[in-house]
Amino acid sequence: MSSGASNGGASLCRFDVLVAGGGPAGCAAALSLVRAGARVVIVTPVVSPGWRVGESLAPTARPLLERLGLLDRIAADGHAPCYGNLAAWGGDALTGVGYQFGPYGDGWHLDRARFDAALRQAAQAGGACWHAGRVRSVQRHQDHWRVTTGEGGVLQAGYLVDATGRAARLARRVGAVLVRSDHLIAVAGLLGPPREGSVELERTSLVESTPWGWWYTAPLPGGERIVMAMTDAELIAGLHLLDPGVWWTQVQLAGHIRDRIAHGEGPPQWLRVLTAGSSCASPAAGTGWAAVGDAATTTDPLASRGIVTALATGLAAAQAILSDRAGETDALDAYARRIAAVHAQYLNAQAAQYRREQRWDTPFWHRRH
Structure with missing residues (x-):
């Protein structure tokens, strides 16, 4: 050596x-x-x-973390469970994939x-x-x-x-x-935790398509929520999605996303742009x-x-x-x-x-x- x-x-x-x-x-x-x-x-x-920016980690990560000797630590480290993914894609109705019956169990919403x-x-x-x-x-x-x-x-x-x-x-x-x-871009906002007395957070991630791209949201372990608008880089300026007010207005037009964030504190004070x-x-x-x-x-x-x-x-x-x-x-x-x-x-x-x-x-x- x-x-x-x-x-x-x-x-x-x-x-x-x-x-x-x-x-x-x-x-x-x-x-x-x-x-x-x-x-x-x-x-x-x-x-x-x-x-x-937080991420949802699929259950397929479990055997990889086990090989690294880190599965028990990550499982005990305070990350929120993720029970699956929901999507309004190709139609207005939500469809989903649950993890509970898979070979590895639940995933995580990560800090x-x-x-x-x-x-x-x-x-x-x-x-x-x-x-x-x-x-x-x-x-x-x-x-x-x-x-x-x-x-x-x-x-x-x-x-x-x-x-x-x-x-x-x-x-x-x-x-x-x-x-x-491609040149996909994410415009991400962090929303505050649910107001006191609100319903418990859904422990699934959610995707909803729109005419200009799609939305993604997932809860984070501390009670906050990540919400991201996904579109092409060259479309950003015309959509004005870098303006928090316009971004928030567009969120309200996506019915499933709007319902999911209804009990949270918003709009975000600022946005983060990420290459995706x-x-x-x-x-x-x-x-x-x-x-x-x-x-x-x-x-x-x-x-x-x-x-x-x-x-x-x-x-x-x-x-x-x-x-x-x-x-x-x-x-x-x-x-x-x-x-x-x-x-x-x-x-x-x-x-x-x-x-x-x-x-x-x-x-x-x-x-x-």
Whole structure:
């Protein structure tokens, strides 16, 4: 194994694997690698505390969390249960998919900051080093990478893991191309908890289509509610959805969403704009590197698989790196092929889902039919 420590002041710190990004995908990869004996450093910027957009985590995450040794902790960490998903899609009536009869039980409505912190703490407790900062440059030198961070640190690693999110900053620097399929945008608002004496929160997520896109809402563990308007980036200005007043008026036109938020405190004081389109790194891995999570494959929030994909790709990339180190020269290419195949399968499923909604003759839906 390599030796060295991340102390910020050393001229050169050596690791087996450098993970760029400290979200769920990066931490899943790091935790798997350190448990296999690799020396790992996670390079990630310091995140300012504040509102994080929550997510619903499907029950299919349970076996992945169990592999990471984190299932019991997450289950006991105060996240709210999620009993399934409801949708008004292709018609006015609500249809749903319940989790209670599935093989894994219920999912969760996450406190994202708490969830991310649990994975980060587990990775550090397992032995991963932490380097606060961003990757500024990478250079390949025979059998290793030389990485310079924005703070002037110089790190050496045999492998790189890109967990930088949708931007795939590291993968693009080493030659990957980011292939985007659409330009979906989320305009998210956080609503306060229900007024005193109101009915108990519904523990399902809800989607409702509209002529210009669709709405999503889910409760959060603290009683607040996330509500997101989903549309294409080029339609935002004409819809004026960045104006909280207009955004709130549009919420009231979506009957099921309006009913779900009726007992909450609104409108939101401000809105957050998030990129939500689908993309894939091509390739998602190569000699000495692999992309994970959103850096490898991003999916429409309609698919409800963002964190599940993050955990699964983190685990799979870690195994590919360990196999490559053991002499399986096709391991990283096989991982890249797997990512490409999974993303292609997802795109087919996404197209079929959008074709189910045929009620509106509008630009948003024209692009998806």
